[in-house]
Amino acid sequence: MRLLASLALQNLGRRRARSFLLIAAVALGSGVVFTGATLMRSIDDSMAVGFTRLGADMMVVPEGALTNITAALLTVEPTDLVLDADALDKAHLASVGRAAPQKVVRAEHSGVGSHHDLVDLIGIDPARDFTVQPWLKEKLNRDLRAGDVILGAGRDGPLGSQMLIFGKPHIVYGKLGRTGVGTHERGVFMSFETLEALAGSMPQQGGARPAVLAPGKVTGFLVELAPGATTLQARFAVLSAVKGAKVVTGDSSLSGIRQGLAALLQGILALMVLMFASMAVMVSVLFSAIVTERRGELGLLKAIGARRSQMVGMMVAEAVIATGVGGVLGVTLGVLVMRLYERSLVYYLENIGVPFVWLDLSRTVAVAAAAIVLASAIGALGALYPAWRASGRDAYDLVRGEG
Amino acid sequence: MLACRQLSKRYLTERGVVAAVAGIDLDVPAGRFAAIIGRSGSGKSTLMAMIGGLSRPSAGTVAVGGTDVWGLSENALAAFRNEKIGYVFQFASLLPTLRLIDNVALPAMLGGRRASAVTYTRAAGLLERMGLGGYLEAYPSEISAGEQRRAAIARALINDPALLLADEPTSDLDEQTEIEIMDELLAVNREIGTTLVLVTHNLALAEQAEQIVHIANGAIVA
Numbered sequence: 172m173r174l175l176a177s178l179a180l181q182n183l184g185r186r187r188a189r190s191f192l193l194i195a196a197v198a199l200g201s202g203v204v205f206t207g208a209t210l211m212r213s214i215d216d217s218m219a220v221g222f223t224r225l226g227a228d229m230m231v232v233p234e235g236a237l238t239n240i241t242a243a244l245l246t247v248e249p250t251d252l253v254l255d256a257d258a259l260d261k262a263h264l265a266s267v268g269r270a271a272p273q274k275v276v277r278a279e280h281s282g283v284g285s286h287h288d289l290v291d292l293i294g295i296d297p298a299r300d301f302t303v304q305p306w307l308k309e310k311l312n313r314d315l316r317a318g319d320v321i322l323g324a325g326r327d328g329p330l331g332s333q334m335l336i337f338g339k340p341h342i343v344y345g346k347l348g349r350t351g352v353g354t355h356e357r358g359v360f361m362s363f364e365t366l367e368a369l370a371g372s373m374p375q376q377g378g379a380r381p382a383v384l385a386p387g388k389v390t391g392f393l394v395e396l397a398p399g400a401t402t403l404q405a406r407f408a409v410l411s412a413v414k415g416a417k418v419v420t421g422d423s424s425l426s427g428i429r430q431g432l433a434a435l436l437q438g439i440l441a442l443m444v445l446m447f448a449s450m451a452v453m454v455s456v457l458f459s460a461i462v463t464e465r466r467g468e469l470g471l472l473k474a475i476g477a478r479r480s481q482m483v484g485m486m487v488a489e490a491v492i493a494t495g496v497g498g499v500l501g502v503t504l505g506v507l508v509m510r511l512y513e514r515s516l517v518y519y520l521e522n523i524g525v526p527f528v529w530l531d532l533s534r535t536v537a538v539a540a541a542a543i544v545l546a547s548a549i550g551a552l553g554a555l556y557p558a559w560r561a562s563g564r565d566a567y568d569l570v571r572g573e574g
Numbered sequence: 575m576l577a578c579r580q581l582s583k584r585y586l587t588e589r590g591v592v593a594a595v596a597g598i599d600l601d602v603p604a605g606r607f608a609a610i611i612g613r614s615g616s617g618k619s620t621l622m623a624m625i626g627g628l629s630r631p632s633a634g635t636v637a638v639g640g641t642d643v644w645g646l647s648e649n650a651l652a653a654f655r656n657e658k659i660g661y662v663f664q665f666a667s668l669l670p671t672l673r674l675i676d677n678v679a680l681p682a683m684l685g686g687r688r689a690s691a692v693t694y695t696r697a698a699g700l701l702e703r704m705g706l707g708g709y710l711e712a713y714p715s716e717i718s719a720g721e722q723r724r725a726a727i728a729r730a731l732i733n734d735p736a737l738l739l740a741d742e743p744t745s746d747l748d749e750q751t752e753i754e755i756m757d758e759l760l761a762v763n764r765e766i767g768t769t770l771v772l773v774t775h776n777l778a779l780a781e782q783a784e785q786i787v788h789i790a791n792g793a794i795v796a
Contacts, residue, residue: 178669178671178672181671181672182671184671185670185671468669470628471663471667471669472684473628473652473655474626474628474655474661474663475655475656475661475680475681475684475729476652476653476655476656476657476681476684476685476733477652477656477684478648478649478652478653478684479648479649479652481684565623565628565629565630566623566627566628566629566655567620567623567628567629568629570628570663570667
């Protein structure tokens with residue numbers, strides 16, 4: 172009802188200092204929740220990119236294959252030996268978190284680079300890859316598809332331009348940032364499908380095409396450990412489950428840092444939930460006191476015929492308006508804080524090459540809306556019980572300030 | 575119009591059970607002006623609150639126009655208070671954040687039986703009648719205590735109640751204002767025919783009533 176809503180608004184205006192403090196407290200709380208949630212998600216995403224850029228924890232290749240162990244990044248080297256593409260999937264190893272299969276073919280006279288340039292053509296499964304795509308420095312505004320190639324940092328070619336490989340046209344989809352690792356710098360990356368489609372155009376070497384171009388075969392797997400698993404556990408698990416495989420491990424300290432920071436992030440998230448819960452309790456206590464103070468007014472309303480639902484509705488509307496405004500102000504405050512954060516810490520991180528991935532706009536808007544709705548819900552819930560309790564008392568007791 | 579039977583109200587206090595009203599039987603015919611008198615603490619206001627549907631009796635019944643007030647459901651009781659009973663308190667009872675016209679219109683707006691425009695026209699007419707036609711837009715803090723009390727009477731009349739209950743409506747007013755307020759209440763009783771029950775400890779005021787009920791220690795003594 173309009174009059175009750177206006178009464179609720181006027182009540183807020185009448186007690187300006189208290190309303191201001193309430194709105195400020197909710198604004199602060201919801202601002203922290205909004206900023207915290209957005210930054211946490213952004214940090215989470217950034218960590219995901221950052222950690223995957225650190226590469227895999229270990230590599231599974233055919234026994235006898237040459238391997239290139241680089242301090243920074245594990246990469247699969249071209250070899251004639253192959254593994255089955257579903258070897259790790261079939262083994263169902265608990266210690267293996269993610270496994271990205273790769274097909275690597277070193278080709279000559281491909282048309283890429285100078286005439287005798289040896290080019291590593293690397294096939295990836297875009298849905299499972301976690302070691303190549305995080306290094307994408309620039310890309311077309313769409314998903315990778317058949318016929319697309321990604322160039323290592325050491326190769327030239329504008330985005331969207333055509334590149335002939337063995338005479339077949341391909342589109343430059345993206346370019347990787349500098350990794351300092353040869354394969355990544357010089358490689359030309361593409362989907363399995365695109366690589367396999369080149370088989371027919373590739374001149375046969377020694378009477379046969381590379382075995383890895385056959386469907387269902389891969390050069391090796393880059394593996395990320397499951398949370399809590401050690402390289403030793405995974406190594407034994409893989410060796411016992413996959414016949415003819417060799418396991419090469421990277422820097423184990425990176426795995427520890429990855430797992431430790433992920434746990435820390437979960438801990439911070441739990442703290443935020445706790446803070447949010449304490450804000451809810453604080454607002455409830457505050458509204459309980461407000462309802463107690465307003466017993467006379469509620470009694471008067473009841474005496475002139477207000478129904479219980481109308482009285483509760485008025486109190487809840489008042490609470491929702493105050494906490495909703497607090498929520499909106501909090502989100503605004505949060506946006507300002509994040510702008511500040513972007514101009515300082517994020518700018519610094521990006522300058523030193525550490526990627527910071529902001530939450531995309533739609534998810535940020537969703538978090539903002541959730542923060543405002545939660546703030547309003549806290550107000551509604553905080554006012555609901557004391558208002559319901561008070562409205563059930565005798566009007567006479569309320570008017571006399573009892574009950 | 576009003577029939578109370580064995581009406582009682584007991585409170586549990588630290589000193590034990592206290593009977594504020596003890597087994598009162600009271601009848602007030604329609605259109606009559608009845609005054610309830612007694613000393614402070616005699617149980618007058620508690621009796622009035624039970625009659626007005628504001629305080630649930632510990633025992634006994636209250637019937638207004640044949641309706642068992644305390645037999646009604648919560649929502650029905652709210653509607654009954656809204657439609658059938660006008661209540662004037664012994665203190666300034668206007669909502670400070672609403673204009674006088676809004677305060678007077680509020681019970682009708684809560685009931686929602688009339689269109690808003692009709693309600694506001696009637697509220698303006700009642701304030702006019704109470705001599706407050708120039709203060710429709712004023713807030714309670716901008717008018718005197720006597721004017722506030724007159725506005726409260728206008729509010730009590732907005733839904734044409736069958737029963738007007740006034741609980742010491744002139745308690746903190748000067749003599750002249752007291753006379754003016756009483757004149758207004760009497761006019762409502764005589765001109766509109768609304769049954770009026772007035773609680774007072776002022777015998778001079780009570781003498782104007784057609785029926786006087788004297789209460790002491792929660793019981794009728796005369």
